[in-house]
Amino acid sequence: MNKKEKRTELSELGEFGLIDHLTKDLKNRHKETVKGVGDDAAILDYGNKLVVATSDLLMEGIHFDLMYTPLKHLGYKAVTVNLSDVYAMNGYPRQIIISIALSAKFSLEQVEELYRGIRLACERYNVDIAGGDTTSSMTGLAINITALGEASEGSTVFRSGAVKNDIICVSGDLGASYMGLQVLEREKKIFMEDPEIKPLLEGYDYVIERQLKPEARRDVIEFLSEREVVPTSMIDISDGLSSEINHICTNSGKGCRLFAEHIPFDNETVKVAGEMNIEPLMAALNGGEDYELLFTVRPDDYKKISDVAVIKAIGHITTPEEGLNLVSPDGSVIKLSSGGWNSMGKKGK
Amino acid sequence: MNKKEKRTELSELGEFGLIDHLTKDLKNRHKETVKGVGDDAAILDYGNKLVVATSDLLMEGIHFDLMYTPLKHLGYKAVTVNLSDVYAMNGYPRQIIISIALSAKFSLEQVEELYRGIRLACERYNVDIAGGDTTSSMTGLAINITALGEASEGSTVFRSGAVKNDIICVSGDLGASYMGLQVLEREKKIFMEDPEIKPLLEGYDYVIERQLKPEARRDVIEFLSEREVVPTSMIDISDGLSSEINHICTNSGKGCRLFAEHIPFDNETVKVAGEMNIEPLMAALNGGEDYELLFTVRPDDYKKISDVAVIKAIGHITTPEEGLNLVSPDGSVIKLSSGGWNSMGKKGK
Numbered sequence: 001m002n003k004k005e006k007r008t009e010l011s012e013l014g015e016f017g018l019i020d021h022l023t024k025d026l027k028n029r030h031k032e033t034v035k036g037v038g039d040d041a042a043i044l045d046y047g048n049k050l051v052v053a054t055s056d057l058l059m060e061g062i063h064f065d066l067m068y069t070p071l072k073h074l075g076y077k078a079v080t081v082n083l084s085d086v087y088a089m090n091g092y093p094r095q096i097i098i099s100i101a102l103s104a105k106f107s108l109e110q111v112e113e114l115y116r117g118i119r120l121a122c123e124r125y126n127v128d129i130a131g132g133d134t135t136s137s138m139t140g141l142a143i144n145i146t147a148l149g150e151a152s153e154g155s156t157v158f159r160s161g162a163v164k165n166d167i168i169c170v171s172g173d174l175g176a177s178y179m180g181l182q183v184l185e186r187e188k189k190i191f192m193e194d195p196e197i198k199p200l201l202e203g204y205d206y207v208i209e210r211q212l213k214p215e216a217r218r219d220v221i222e223f224l225s226e227r228e229v230v231p232t233s234m235i236d237i238s239d240g241l242s243s244e245i246n247h248i249c250t251n252s253g254k255g256c257r258l259f260a261e262h263i264p265f266d267n268e269t270v271k272v273a274g275e276m277n278i279e280p281l282m283a284a285l286n287g288g289e290d291y292e293l294l295f296t297v298r299p300d301d302y303k304k305i306s307d308v309a310v311i312k313a314i315g316h317i318t319t320p321e322e323g324l325n326l327v328s329p330d331g332s333v334i335k336l337s338s339g340g341w342n343s344m345g346k347k348g349k
Numbered sequence: 350m351n352k353k354e355k356r357t358e359l360s361e362l363g364e365f366g367l368i369d370h371l372t373k374d375l376k377n378r379h380k381e382t383v384k385g386v387g388d389d390a391a392i393l394d395y396g397n398k399l400v401v402a403t404s405d406l407l408m409e410g411i412h413f414d415l416m417y418t419p420l421k422h423l424g425y426k427a428v429t430v431n432l433s434d435v436y437a438m439n440g441y442p443r444q445i446i447i448s449i450a451l452s453a454k455f456s457l458e459q460v461e462e463l464y465r466g467i468r469l470a471c472e473r474y475n476v477d478i479a480g481g482d483t484t485s486s487m488t489g490l491a492i493n494i495t496a497l498g499e500a501s502e503g504s505t506v507f508r509s510g511a512v513k514n515d516i517i518c519v520s521g522d523l524g525a526s527y528m529g530l531q532v533l534e535r536e537k538k539i540f541m542e543d544p545e546i547k548p549l550l551e552g553y554d555y556v557i558e559r560q561l562k563p564e565a566r567r568d569v570i571e572f573l574s575e576r577e578v579v580p581t582s583m584i585d586i587s588d589g590l591s592s593e594i595n596h597i598c599t600n601s602g603k604g605c606r607l608f609a610e611h612i613p614f615d616n617e618t619v620k621v622a623g624e625m626n627i628e629p630l631m632a633a634l635n636g637g638e639d640y641e642l643l644f645t646v647r648p649d650d651y652k653k654i655s656d657v658a659v660i661k662a663i664g665h666i667t668t669p670e671e672g673l674n675l676v677s678p679d680g681s682v683i684k685l686s687s688g689g690w691n692s693m694g695k696k697g698k
Contacts, residue, residue, distance in 0.1 A: 008457035047396025055404070055480060055495045057448035061487035099406035099493055108357040131404060138410035144448055144493035146404045 050156060052091035052149040056082050060140035067191075068184045068199075071110055073212040074143075075117025081238065082147035083125050084216035084291045088236040089158070091151035092221070096122065097131035101142040114143075125218060155230055157295070162233040162252035166296040166317040169231075171220045171310055173264040174241060175280050178287025179272040180204065180211030186276075206268040214291040220310065221293075227304045231295035242285040242336050244294045246324060252296075255322040258315035258336070261329045285326075285336070399505060401440035401498040405431050409489035416540075417533045417548075420459055422561040423492075424466025430587065431496035432474050433565040433640045437585040438507075440500035441570070445471065446480035450491040463492075474567060504579055506644070511582040511601035515645035515666040518580075520569045520659055522613040523590060524629050527636025528621040529553065529560030535625075555617040563640040569659065570642075576653045580644035591634040591685050593643045595673060601645075604671040607664035607685070610678045634675075634685070 045051075056078075058064060064074055079096060086093040098118065102111065111134070122129055130148070187199040201208060217236075224231065233252055235244045241263070249256050265280050273280040284290075296317055297305070305311055318325075324336040394400075405427075407413060413423055428445060435442040447467065451460065460483070471478055479497070536548040550557060566585075573580065582601055584593045590612070598605050614629050622629040633639075645666055646654070654660055667674075673685040 006458055012457075047398040049396040051400050051497070053402070053444070053446060053479065053495065053497055055446040055448050055493065056482065057406075057450050057484060057491060057493050059450045059484065059486050059491065062450070062485045095402070097402060097404040097495065099404050101406050101408045101411070101491065108361075109355055130402065133405065135406060135408065136411045137408050139488040142406060142408065142450065142491050144404065144406050146402065146446065146495040148400070148402055148497075 045153075050091070050151045050153060052086045052089050052093070052151050052156075053146065054082055054085040055144060055146040056085070057142065057144045059142050065184075065188070066141070067188050069212060071113040072117035072120070075114040075119075076121045076213050077117075078143045078145050079118055079121035079127070079147075080125070080214055080216045081291060082145045083121075083127065083218070084214075084236040084238070084293075086147050086149040087216055087218060087221045088234050088293060089149075089151060090155050090221060090224070090230065090234060091149040093125060093127050093147050093149035095128045095130035095148045097133075097146040097148070098129060099133045099135070099144040101135050101137035103137045103140050106141065125216065155225075157231050157234040158251070159233055159235050159247050160251040161231075162248050162254050162296040162317045163298070164254065164317055164319060165299060166232050167299055167302040167313050168245070168256060168258065168294070168296050168315040168317065169302070169305075169311050170237070170241070170264065170292055170294050170314050171217050171312075172290070172292045173266045173269065174237065174290050174292060175273070175283030175287050176207045176210035176266050176269045177214060177289040177291075178211075178283040179269050179276070179278070179280075180207035180209070181287075181289070182276055182278070183208060183272060184211065204268070204272060206266055207272055211289065214289065216291060217293045223308065223310075224305070229297055229301045229304050231297050231301075234293060234295035237290045237292045237294055238288055240284070240286045240288040241294065243288070246336065248294065248296065249317075249320070249324055252317070253320055255318040255320050256315055256324050257318050257322070258324075258326045260326055262312060262314040264312045264314075394502075399440070399500045399502060401435050401438050401442070401500050401505075402495065403431055403434040404493060404495040405434070406491065406493045408491050414533075414537070415490070416537050418561060419466075420462040421466035421469070424463040424468075425470045425562050426466075427492045427494050428467055428470035428476070428496075429474070429563055429565045430640060431494045432470075432476065432567070433563075433585040433587070433642075435496050435498040436565055436567060436570045437583050437642060438498075438500060439504050439570060439573070439579065439583060440498040442474060442476050442496050442498035444477045444479035444497045446482075446495040446497070447478060448482045448484070448493040450484050450486035452486045452489055455490065474565065504574075506580050506583040507600070508582055508584050508596050509600040510580075511597050511603050511645040511666045512647070513603065513666055513668060514648060515581050516648055516651040516662050517594070517605060517607065517643070517645050517664040517666065518651070518654075518660050519586070519590070519613065519641055519643050519663050520566050520661075521639070521641045522615045522618065523586065523639050523641060524622070524632030524636050525556045525559040525615050525618045526563060526638040526640075527560075527589075527632040528618050528625070528627070528629075529556035529558070530636075530638070531625055531627070532557060532621060533560065553617070553621060555615055556621055560638065563638065565640060566642045572657065572659075573654070578646055578650045578653055580646050583642060583644035586639045586641045586643055587637055589633070589635045589637040590643065592637070595685065597643065597645065598666075598669075598673055601666070602669055604667040604669050605664055605673050606667050606671070607673075607675045609675055611661060611663045613661045613663075 058078055060066060082096065083093045183204045187201065190197055191199060233248045235247055237244050245256055245258065260281055263281065263284050270280050273283060302313065326334045326336055328334060407427055409415060431445065432442045532553045536550065539546055540548060582597045584596055586593050594605055594607065609630055612633050619629050622632055651662065675683040675685055677683060
């Protein structure tokens, strides 16, 4: 490659900056491309149903560490993180297409184990494997999964539809996946220093499972449908609450007010965070990989779902002038940084 | 990873064997999955149009060598090889979704150059970029492209429909891409031994362009549609004629008789092959990456297209008992090996 040309480091832009830079003046050519670059998945209108399509590339050493990631879990996760993107459009995944690149260090049994996890996820989420391709890699493992799904016209949800006074909701609990990663990294470090010491993973089951084998929130999408609630905006939490609420507010041209005391945590997350001297709130805001759904609903619609344990109201949408605010339990207000978890090393779109 | 478990080397299966092994008992769950694993692309019925979807993962050092591959060409090729898969179903590509993993050695300008090639291909083939994702890589470049397209019911073409006496046709000419690769590898070797020697690429323009910047045969699909010919089977030539005709015959439960003297070559391919002491026929059979279309048509349909210069009849379909035969100009018959280009290092499905 040429050496003398102008060189801008990718780190100067960050991941979102790079995507924006590369796609900012793209124009769609087909009316079928209802939603392209700039959301969790593409929405394609090919007739009386909409097609939802999304794709994610996971690289060894960046998105997963085979020191502590069982291959079956990895396969499972590679599927669910994609399905999560389809659900985040209020769509229903139907098919996946898999591409895997493998170095010679992998055996058939190991690839089978990976596929076992992929197939388990497909069974659990009622999804077909509609294509599979394996190829070689010089260096480790790369997995790309494309998820395709369907949605009905009028029910797809983008990041851009939030309106002032909408209630901001989140499913499940946050920060656990990040705490699970901290436990795994700590035990890896101890193991590297002395391979005789057995990893201490007992009592960390929930946070570790959230990191290694996350689920996609089909139940939430089905529940919203049953109650006939279509969110005004929605996104899945892959990069952390701070980054995701920023996507919603920026794309909707709005501000927000989140209340720290309403952000849901599992007891184990709080316990592990205490051990590690990490604020649980920081894990929720910047940790990522929770794969919960963050969405906004009209106040009237919120009444229809307020009794559901798995959905929590954590704030509301404001005018853009007010910016992105997080209210602490003592009433003080913290401005949420717009960058979110803005690292090239973290996955997200 | 565990060391004591049974270990079967991937090389024992070969690429097709691995895919077969991993997918042999897959069952589709949705009637929309008209065509899943086992063809060039997936066909999904979501309404009154069929969706065609395909995905390919290209890894640095396996599928491309950045020593002699300009990034713009690489981007272009990453798109066209996917579109080729859509055309091979008799479909029309409409959108692509891109995932790119990059190591720190890449600059913004280089990624832009890659994207420039991607966008040029999208313009030329009238395709939308419906999703784009970049992430980090520990080691070099990985590109995954998913292509989505549409097809009408009754016009999709699988590998499995060939009938006895069908005429076997191929578009364009074969073997050029493989000869281009040989030229590039030769010049790379010379350059590695003495960087002062300038690569000698003049007079090799056609074969090098076929390797670095292949086109997908939209013209052939459009032409067949104009003449109202629906092939009985079709595949694109990514792994070599031998491998592809084997896919068609195996999936159709048939045999074939190909005539060596009818296989089309460009003059430059024959010239370069002579220089390199390679049989042009071997380049066509086992070289791959020509991205031409190989298809079968009913004898009556062949009459409708026999005047077209870009399509050549190279043989006909026989009973399975006769096997796969290649007739030499002197009348002797060579059995085509069933394995084709059966290397993990070569792309294909």
